[in-house]
Amino acid sequence: MKAVEVEENxxxxxxxxxxxxxxxxxxxKVMATAINRADLAQRNGLYPPPPGASPIMGLECSxxxxxxxxxxxxxxxxxxxxxxxxxxxxxxxxTCPEEQVLPNPKGLDWIESASIPExxxxxxxxxxxxxxLQAGEKVVFHAGASGIGTAGIQLCTNFDCESFVTAGTKExxxxxxxxxxxxxxxxxxxxxxxxxxxxxxxxxVILDPVGANYFENNLKVLAVEGRLVxxxxxxxxxxxxxxxxxxxxxxxxxxxxxxxxxxxxxxxVMKELENKVWPLFDSGRIKxxxxxxxxxxxxxxxxxxxxNNENIGKVVLKVN
Amino acid sequence: MKAVEVEENxxxxxxxxxxxxxxxxxxxKVMATAINRADLAQRNGLYPPPPGASPIMGLECSxxxxxxxxxxxxxxxxxxxxxxxxxxxxxxxxTCPEEQVLPNPKGLDWIESASIPExxxxxxxxxxxxxxLQAGEKVVFHAGASGIGTAGIQLCTNFDCESFVTAGTKExxxxxxxxxxxxxxxxxxxxxxxxxxxxxxxxxVILDPVGANYFENNLKVLAVEGRLVxxxxxxxxxxxxxxxxxxxxxxxxxxxxxxxxxxxxxxxVMKELENKVWPLFDSGRIKxxxxxxxxxxxxxxxxxxxxNNENIGKVVLKVN
Numbered sequence: 276m277k278a279v280e281v282e283e284n285x286x287x288x289x290x291x292x293x294x295x296x297x298x299x300x301x302x303x304k305v306m307a308t309a310i311n312r313a314d315l316a317q318r319n320g321l322y323p324p325p326p327g328a329s330p331i332m333g334l335e336c337s338x339x340x341x342x343x344x345x346x347x348x349x350x351x352x353x354x355x356x357x358x359x360x361x362x363x364x365x366x367x368x369x370t371c372p373e374e375q376v377l378p379n380p381k382g383l384d385w386i387e388s389a390s391i392p393e394x395x396x397x398x399x400x401x402x403x404x405x406x407x408l409q410a411g412e413k414v415v416f417h418a419g420a421s422g423i424g425t426a427g428i429q430l431c432t433n434f435d436c437e438s439f440v441t442a443g444t445k446e447x448x449x450x451x452x453x454x455x456x457x458x459x460x461x462x463x464x465x466x467x468x469x470x471x472x473x474x475x476x477x478x479x480v481i482l483d484p485v486g487a488n489y490f491e492n493n494l495k496v497l498a499v500e501g502r503l504v505x506x507x508x509x510x511x512x513x514x515x516x517x518x519x520x521x522x523x524x525x526x527x528x529x530x531x532x533x534x535x536x537x538x539x540x541x542x543x544v545m546k547e548l549e550n551k552v553w554p555l556f557d558s559g560r561i562k563x564x565x566x567x568x569x570x571x572x573x574x575x576x577x578x579x580x581x582x583n584n585e586n587i588g589k590v591v592l593k594v595n
Numbered sequence: 596m597k598a599v600e601v602e603e604n605x606x607x608x609x610x611x612x613x614x615x616x617x618x619x620x621x622x623x624k625v626m627a628t629a630i631n632r633a634d635l636a637q638r639n640g641l642y643p644p645p646p647g648a649s650p651i652m653g654l655e656c657s658x659x660x661x662x663x664x665x666x667x668x669x670x671x672x673x674x675x676x677x678x679x680x681x682x683x684x685x686x687x688x689x690t691c692p693e694e695q696v697l698p699n700p701k702g703l704d705w706i707e708s709a710s711i712p713e714x715x716x717x718x719x720x721x722x723x724x725x726x727x728l729q730a731g732e733k734v735v736f737h738a739g740a741s742g743i744g745t746a747g748i749q750l751c752t753n754f755d756c757e758s759f760v761t762a763g764t765k766e767x768x769x770x771x772x773x774x775x776x777x778x779x780x781x782x783x784x785x786x787x788x789x790x791x792x793x794x795x796x797x798x799x800v801i802l803d804p805v806g807a808n809y810f811e812n813n814l815k816v817l818a819v820e821g822r823l824v825x826x827x828x829x830x831x832x833x834x835x836x837x838x839x840x841x842x843x844x845x846x847x848x849x850x851x852x853x854x855x856x857x858x859x860x861x862x863x864v865m866k867e868l869e870n871k872v873w874p875l876f877d878s879g880r881i882k883x884x885x886x887x888x889x890x891x892x893x894x895x896x897x898x899x900x901x902x903n904n905e906n907i908g909k910v911v912l913k914v915n
Contacts, residue, residue: 486838506842507842512839513838515833515834515836516848518850520832520850521850528841535843
């Protein structure tokens with residue numbers, strides 16, 4: 276089968292054997308996969324696959340279950356599904372534990388379904404499980420027009436929270452506001468002054484892919500008992516920290532990735548998505564935001580688009 | 596009535612009017628109060644009382660309810676109680692919200708009952724609520740022979756967790772081990788090497804009153820998904836932080852104090868103590884650890900004892 280691997284920081288379309296499902300796994304014929312910023316980090320050697328994960332790129336897909344491994348009880352052959360992957364999505368076939376697979380939401384096509392698992396699992400895990408987000412709270416998404424941001428804004432609206440964003444352009448800010456965000460600030464401007472104005476007593480949760488460059492200001496605009504969730508390091512990893520402020524404001528700093536978590540932990544997130552978020556897709560109250568679609572062969576082009584921050588929402592690759 | 600206030604960094608025994616309970620409060624005739632390290636910080640101007648709290652020192656007491664304010668429904672006149680206070684304990688009388696008051700555990704005297712509220716509320720809040728401590732996990736208490744440490748060790752034993760301590764002397768380490776700790780390391784030695792040896796895959800929770808001096812090493816010995824709870828700054832507030840490690844290990848840094856929390860939040864902690872910890876006092880499975888007892892007039896002597904780290908467990912003041 277065709278698959279994309281990293282060879283010395285470039286993406287190579289190679290031919291590899293079709294995988295076989297292990298016990299508890301399903302084999303999916305991949306119809307579409309999507310790009311995540313983590314893929315770019317992996318390609319640059321900064322985010323190696325966790326032990327046991329496929330060397331093939333790709334953290335999510337949609338497709339048809341072609342075969343189930345022994346002991347699989349929740350999924351069946353022929354089902355149209357999407358899946359959260361530890362790797363292997365940029366390929367014609369992929370295997371993964373049944374816990375990481377959900378039926379496609381009603382009415383969504385292959386492209387849309389492939390764009391959901393990684394960003395919705397990441398948002399759900401970090402907002403509602405790690406940060407214990409409560410109705411009525413205020414959330415900031417840095418890189419608000421990203422896949423994560425556009426998913427997070429919609430989750431906030433549907434779970435009665437208010438969201439604010441920062442993003443690189445006026446066009447992106449407007450998109451986020453139309454999607455439900457209460458306010459946006461352009462990265463080149465005074466974003467933390469703007470946040471302090473929107474939330475004079477502080478924001479409750481910040482989902483942050485930036486890291487060091489924003490760290491001290493993030494803590495400044497965070498409310499008493501606020502939670503800062505670090506999910507990326509686009510702005511570096513090394514920072515200063517004043518533990519006195521952290522203690523007196525009773526704040527939490529949470530480091531989080533989803534990829535290296537156990538199958539059981541991912542299964543809990545997927546189950547909650549199925550129960551609480553899939554109905555919102557079914558009814559059209561949440562929509563996948565797709566920036567563009569490419570063929571698998573055009574993966575380089577798709578990556579540069581994200582590398583250059585040109586996207587609003589997800590970039591998807593058609594496979595089979 | 597007699598009370599102790601701070602006057603230019605010294606403790607002054609002064610005469611002030613007896614307080615009156617507000618709606619929802621009780622008036623307690625104080626039999627005993629106890630010293631906390633936070634009192635020393637307050638005296639040195641580093642930990643001012645939260646807005647609305649008494650300028651009189653003292654974060655806990657035991658005593659007899661002399662009067663109840665309007666609307667009080669859970670406590671009654673004449674009850675023998677102990678209480679978690681936002682201030683005012685070093686005095687013949689104190690008022691506080693009924694939510695912060697519990698009946699004395701069976702068989703404990705005034706001295707013992709006065710020694711419980713602050714350290715058990717702090718340990719319960721930070722171990723079981725903030726850090727979500729689970730049976731089977733490993734906990735480190737720095738300053739293990741302190742009031743907090745000796746309470747925490749016993750809670751760990753009774754809730755099926757393993758505890759390790761660091762402390763200033765061999766005598767303190769032995770005391771902690773006899774109390775239930777699985778291991779102890781002397782502060783002047785290689786404490787973090789010892790911790791890494793006790794818990795090769797990391798400890799799950801660290802309750803830390805030290806702050807900056809231990810910060811980076813605390814994170815190093817913390818397990819994947821471990822929680823570092825900062826409850827004091829005896830070793831400074833300013834530190835470096837590598838967000839990359841925090842993210843890849845999915846760790847949490849939690850800043851926490853109990854004093855400035857809402858009455859409702861304190862009420863939740865007290866209710867859980869009553870349900871889950873008071874029965875352990877009643878049956879003798881947890882014991883208050885009292886280092887020494889002084890008269891209220893000897894408060895200076897009591898403070899220096901703690902300032903010089905001479906205590907194992909709590910130092911209590913007799914009042915009425």
